[in-house]
Amino acid sequence: MLKTFKIGGVHPPENKLSKDKKIEVLPLPKTVFIPVAQHIGAPATPVVKKGDEVKVGQVIAQSSSFVSTNIHSSVSGKVTKVDFSADSSGYPKQGIFITVEGDEWVEGIDRSEDLVKEISVDGPEIVKKIQEAGIVGLGGATFPTHVKLVPPKGMKAEVLLINGVECEPYLTSDHRLMLEKADEIMVGIQLLMKAMGVDKAVIGIENNKPDAIKLLNEKCADYNGVSVQALKVQYPQGGEKQLINAVTGKEVPSGALPIAVGAVVSNVGTAFAVYEAIQKNKPLFERVVTVTGKGVEKPSNFMVRVGTATSELIEAAGGLPENTGKIISGGPMMGRAIASLDVPVTKGTSGLLLMQEEESKREEIQACIRCSRCTSVCPMGLEPYLLMTLGEKQIFERAENERIMDCIECGSCSYTCPSSRPLLDYIRFGKGKVGAMIRSRKK
């Protein structure tokens, strides 16, 4: 039986152009720029300086607090500078520039393709290694994984949910990973289960990936406690709260974390990274990135070293099409439009979407006709038209009461609005203001 989340949702055209393209290893770039803040939480502190020789997998920036994580070099070569440059947010961020020389890895990393099924470490050891390996949520949120695995006092994890939904149109990196690294993902899931101390894991996959559902279902026979749940295609099912609702039927209370209903959610990419970190001793410094778009000559899935410039990926996919109007880091619903081709791939980059000139422009804003489509598609049960007005008119106390902070910024409201109103833009503005209000109250 197909399941899905209970409130709202939309179904944009899927456009999974690269779903049949095998993951290719992208050739090594000549230089990389590795930001020290690739995760939610405190930026890591650089521990190398200009002129230092580094190897692949070496720590180049150290985790600075519990909610933070290590950054490893993705290449071997010489550090040219530690400086600021724009990442996908558009703001200059501190990072390490390295000129690539050869491909020399630190000792102890198992570079073979052999599957290591035997788990020889205990739970706390797994958490420690995940923290050291710099693993973050690879679905895009980039929350440090080790933090999730240690529940706050008084709470207990009951089930691990693995996010193989990939509900964003165009993106196929998780889909390809499930097809090509199924066993590795399964072992990664076992490791996460052991770290959390749970005996049940469910992989949620949308029904538009029948091959992945079938393959992982077959694999489940070999791995205890893991099952696959097929889901009806519905955006934003990859949202943590929506996935929990779809699979378990539970609703994470407003303002609470998933652990409040006993769930921890991890992406399939994260499970793969956990496998590599523990079974192969390989820290997180590369990931799968989809490069796609209607004008792209060869839509592809690449295994990319972190820090590689956007331009290199576009080149490998056939070059920048003449009429490119917008480049998005991530998917079309929640991704960020980037301003420069120098923006590096980071741990959270799931895809690059090249939009053509005519797709890049927003339509003319018309009057709200109160059709209530925004309200009916909102997966959080909010009233976007009202929140937009409250943002516009700067009535922030009322916006807080109307639960503006519950908004997950999935964009379903703006997507669906027949009058092309910039609902989410104003809701974001309101969230910023209300968030500041709440923080100042706590002081």
Place this chain on the structure above:
Amino acid sequence: MSKLLTVSPSPHVHSSESTQKIMLRVVYAMIPAMIWGIYMFGLDAVRVGLISVLSCLAIEFLIQKYVMKVKPSLTDGSALITGVLLAFNVPVSLPWWIIIIGAIAAMGVGKLSFGGLGSNVFNPALVGRVFLLISFPVQMTSWPVTRMMDVDAVSAATPLAIIKEGIKNGIPVSQLQGLPNLSDMAIGFNHGSMGEISALLLVLGGLYMLWKKVITWQTPVSILLTVLVVSGIFWMINPEMYVNPVYHIFTGGLMLGAIFMATDMVTSPMTGKGQLIYGFGIGLITISIRMFGAYPEGISFAILIMNAFVPLINMYVKPKRFGGQ
């Protein structure tokens, strides 16, 4: 790189929906009833329709351009709907100048004085209709003959008017003269305004709008159910004084109102629950006016009264929030 990239916040894609498409679907849904009106009333129906639509469009254009000094929005299709609905709601014998006054009341007072599309509190076509009903009671209640009638007749009473006369004069339902039978009324062999006479074709349009997601079921269903249940209770108490509840459903402007007027997005509640309350209110007021009021029909007043409650309903009836309180 030589050219600049567009940078804007997500989402970067938009559904193919537009205001214009939604409005046009409403117009398509009205076509069957329109054709039936023309079939029954002849060229007079075309005359009323054209005058109403053209004057609604012209008034919107003139007020937006010369009074509000904004870009005229004729292409959004909303003035077209008001024009057709106003024509649907009047007798086809109405003189041209009264139709234009109705259009001025509908567009000028009902819509643009509030700020135009999306800002109006009341259904514009109904503002026009009620304005005319109060200002020109004779012309607005003289119903022309249809092709089904005796050629000697010059005007006819609507079923609701016959029923109201019966109530006023204490004539039992079974002795009322001139009431069409139920199946004739459902199909549309009936008297009344151009657009209201065929319940079946209006339902057909409603089903099309439901399918195209232009309307939701809550408003029309709650209106019709309320009328059915309330009139049913009275009918069971005294069937000689009150007509069969099914008769109420198929007669007068109830179908037109429930399917095309009360469901107007701009002037109806935002949530399904809110729409149920709104529809219940409309049904209750309609049947109260029909049974106890001065006018034979009450759907127009009922919708306008409940329109005024919509902001209040929206304030207190919230969608089900994810994650409870």
